Amino acid sequence: MKKNAFVAVPAVLTEIIVETPTIKTFVLKPAEPIPFRAGQFVQLEVPGLGEAPFTPSSSPFETDRMEITILKTGLVTNKLHELEPGVTLGIRGPFGKGYPIKKLADQTVLVIGGGVGLAPLRSLLYHIEGEPDCCGSVSIKYGSRNPDELCFRRMHEGWSGRQGWDFTPTIDRFAPGWEGHVGLVTTLLDDLDLDLENTYAVSCGPEVMLRFVTWKLLDVGFEPDRIYLSMNRNMSCGMGICGRCNVGPYYLCKDGPDMCYADIKDIPYALG
Numbered sequence: 330m331k332k333n334a335f336v337a338v339p340a341v342l343t344e345i346i347v348e349t350p351t352i353k354t355f356v357l358k359p360a361e362p363i364p365f366r367a368g369q370f371v372q373l374e375v376p377g378l379g380e381a382p383f384t385p386s387s388s389p390f391e392t393d394r395m396e397i398t399i400l401k402t403g404l405v406t407n408k409l410h411e412l413e414p415g416v417t418l419g420i421r422g423p424f425g426k427g428y429p430i431k432k433l434a435d436q437t438v439l440v441i442g443g444g445v446g447l448a449p450l451r452s453l454l455y456h457i458e459g460e461p462d463c464c465g466s467v468s469i470k471y472g473s474r475n476p477d478e479l480c481f482r483r484m485h486e487g488w489s490g491r492q493g494w495d496f497t498p499t500i501d502r503f504a505p506g507w508e509g510h511v512g513l514v515t516t517l518l519d520d521l522d523l524d525l526e527n528t529y530a531v532s533c534g535p536e537v538m539l540r541f542v543t544w545k546l547l548d549v550g551f552e553p554d555r556i557y558l559s560m561n562r563n564m565s566c567g568m569g570i571c572g573r574c575n576v577g578p579y580y581l582c583k584d585g586p587d588m589c590y591a592d593i594k595d596i597p598y599a600l601g
C-alpha cells in the first residue's frame with residue numbers, strides 16, 4: 330500500500346548535540362527507515378504543537394537514524410530546543426529533489442554556507458565522503474556572525490584535512506581570539522582559484538546571503554546554470570498542493586528546495 334505522505338513516522342529523540350548558543354542537532358531514531366537524498370527536506374512534527382520543514386544534516390547513507398540541526402527562531406524551534414532525549418516526534422517526507430549529484434561528476438564543488446545553512450550542506454558533504462567518485466574536489470566557504478556561532482566546529486579540521494578538500498570559515502566582525510578570516514562569506518569568493526567552467530556552486534543560508542552570494546558568483550564569472558541555491562521559504566504540504574512556496578511556475582517544495590539560478594533568474598522577486 331502507498332504510504333500516506335500526510336502521516337508522520339514516529340521518531341524517538343535519542344540525543345541532543347549543542348552546536349552553538351542558538352543551534353542544536355537533534356538525533357532521531359524513526360520507527361521505520363527513512364531513505365532520503367542529500368538536500369531533500371522533511372517536516373518535523375512536535376505533537377500537539379505543529380510541524381516545520383528542515384533538511385537533515387546527517388548522512389543520506391544512514392536511513393535508520395537522522396540528524397536535524399536547528400536554529401532556535403520561533404514557535405516550533407523554541408519548543409524543540411526545550412526538549413530532552415526520550416520524547417517521540419514525527420517525521421513526514423522526504424520531500425523535494427535534493428542536490429544535483431549527477432551533475433557533479435568530475436566537477437569541483439564550491440560549497441557556500443551561512444549560519445545554520447551549513448546543516449543541509451553537511452548531508453551533501455557526507456554524501457561526497459561516502460561516494461568520493463561522485464565529484465572532483467570540494468571547496469567549502471562558511472560564514473557565521475561570530476566564532477561562538479560557527480556550527481559543527483568539531484568537524485572543521487577533518488574537512489580541511491581531507492585530500493582534495495579545503496575549508497575556510499569567516500566571521501562577520503572581528504572578535505578577540507579569532508585568527509581566521511573576517512568579513513561576510515561573499516568576501517571569500519573574491520579570489521577563487523577554481524576552474525569556473527568545471528565548478529558547481531551550491532549555497533545555503535539566509536535569503537539575503539543567497540542574493541549577495543549569487544551576485545558575487547556572477548561577478549566573478551560563474552554561469553547561471555552552475556549556481557544552485559537552497560530556497561528555504563515557508564512551505565507546508567511538501568507536495569506542491571498548498572501553494573505556499575510558489576516561485577513563478579515552480580513549487581519550491583517539489584521542484585527544489587535547491588534551485589538552479591538559471592531557472593529562476595528571470596522570475597521577479599525570486600531571490601526575495
Ligand SMILES: Cc1cc2nc3c(=O)[nH]c(=O)nc-3n(C[C@H](O)[C@H](O)[C@H](O)COP(=O)(O)OP(=O)(O)OC[C@H]3O[C@@H](n4cnc5c(N)ncnc54)[C@H](O)[C@@H]3O)c2cc1C
Nearest residue numbers: 370381382383384398399400402403404405406561562563
Ligand atoms: C526546505 C527547508 C529546509 C530548512 N532546513 C532548516 C534546517 O536544516 N535548519 C534550520 O534551523 N532551519 C531550517 N529551515 C527553516 C525552518 O523551517 C524555520 O526556521 C522554521 O520553520 C521556523 O519555525 P518556528 O515555528 O520555530 O518559527 P515561527 O514561529 O513560524 O517563525 C519565527 C520566525 O521565523 C520565520 N520563518 C518561519 N519559517 C521560515 C522559513 N522557512 N524560512 C525563513 N524564515 C522562516 C518567520 O517568518 C518568523 O519571523 C528550513 C526551511 C525550509 C523551507
